[in-house]
Amino acid sequence: MKYIEVALNLPLKMSFRYRVPTELAARVKIGSRVLVPFRNRNLKGFVTRERKKGERKLKDVIKLVDDFPAISRPLLRLGEWVSQYYHCSLGQSLHSMLPIQRSLKDKEKKVEGKKISCSGNLAQTSGGSVFLLMAEEPEEKISIFLSLTKDVLARGRQVVLVVPEVSYISSWNKLIQSEYGNCVAILHSRLKDRERYVSWMRMRREEAYFAIGTRCVLFAPFPDLGLIVLEEEENTSYKQREVPRYHAREVAARRGKIEGFPVVLMSQSPSLESWSRANKKEYLPISTRATRKAHPQVEIIDLRQEEDKVLSRSLEEAVKEALKGNELAILFLDRRGFSRYLLCQDCGEVLRCPNCNIGLTFHLKGALSCHYCGHEERSPLVCPYCTGNKLRGKGVGTQQVEKEAKTRFPGALIRRADLDIGPSLAGSALKDEVIKGKIDILIGTKLIIKEEILKEAKVVGIILADNLLNLPDFRAGERLFQLLVKIKRSIKKEGKMLIQTYNPTHYSLRCVRDREEDFYPQEMRAREELHYPPHFHWARVLLEGKVEARVTEASQRISQKLGEKGVEFLGPSPCPFAKIKGRYRYQLIVRDENPSRITGSLKGETGYSSSSTNAVRVSVDVDPQELM
């Protein structure tokens, strides 16, 4: 008799054993999906191991779901790594790797021989390595991309291109189709069931040999994958917010290691993590020809010296100039949906946490708090740096920009685009309007920071850079730098970017204007002292529950345990969103230079999640991006 272990899509550490009825025995393999009885219902799960003996009476597998194993051996190994590193069950990680619920049917007799032959020729000098491609010019990036992929395809292997968001897919698809013909399969979460199924099957059958998609395309069922390329590797969308909370960059690298192929990260301004790894030769830089073309002018405007805190004189002049030449001007302001910060309009300083150096969150009752370590203080009446009395709560409602622009630039065609107007509308329709020149001044949030829109712009004004710089996030400076570099690289070469700020000497701004490469060593130094990544790995332990006392109690218990183990951690402190859907939320931040020590210290402290009506749910987010 044959027995198997099955991983179910439940937050349980254990797998369950079943007996395989004789008539199924030949077809049930490792990686197969099976339907099994569980409690009083039937669940689909993945076969993870085969066993000779069942030491007790086990239930029978009900049926085999698919005509073939849905998960290949290497992908099973990848799933095991994801579940270990990101603290979720194997069933949860495997479930997220297969975006299809229905049964997989295969009428044609697929040649299984090919898979075996591929494992022999994996040995390749670059197999398992990660490369970092920092191309200044988009044309150069594309030409390197094409030469790399051509090479892989010529050796009969397949290519995956991962992009941060769905909107990036169509232009890449056009490019790749025009180069290689109809060989592309597209995969992302917004596809309909049927489309996803067709795409997935085309990859498996090698009817397609090029896959483009968002995160989920990392698990493309190609039999002989030869290359994964990640576009805009610093993009924060690469971190999945739901379980399993994986980062596409890490998963790509791990798949490359398991299956022995190279991974290429592309970026105009890489994440500090990747820059640092490249510096340590963990990632290999791909050298580019130095074809730096003329850059647009960058001007930093000191708002402390300006009468008008919304539109400075220089920005007004620049916009007028653009209007005169019938060119597009963009005014960017990021609305911070939550949390405000306290800024001195005289000296430009911001109230920061003495322990963590992130902007303190300014609450309406006049309290200031740090959500990393839980530090709290009363908000002062005068600025502690210059004793001035112009401390102002900043962050929400910089909405007057549109009103201001209308009075300043009468007759101009002004368009405001943000989430209120609708994200779908802000997409292609807006792009069309921009290209046809139907807009003179475009006012918007991060939504409009798209290459297709920016490339039409002659002038871009950043209304208040401090909004981004003072986000309660240690990566705020890095994010601002990356955003500004992206704008600078995308707008017209003879254009101009004007940055309004109360902190004109900040290196995030200075480096955008003067020497971009100086940013990374400076930011590395800033992160070192406070044990921020990339020097240390972080994991967030999130506690949620309906009874606040229970949540704080549980967080105390965990912090005591961590203390006994001698692990370094911050908190517990209330999350930036302290209550969501009636659940109170607290967090602890565990940090260590070695990610496996973090995993070790958390083992046993938390289930993957335990839930009952009044209990506290504890979950772990390894290498978190935003702590909300």
Added chain:
DNA sequence: GGTTGGAAATTA
């Protein structure tokens, strides 16, 4: 003795 609400155990 019986009901009840919440925590703990169980699921193969």
Added chain:
DNA sequence: AATTTCCAACCA
């Protein structure tokens, strides 16, 4: 995660 089991507190 979703139930079932366990157990102590409360009641008449």
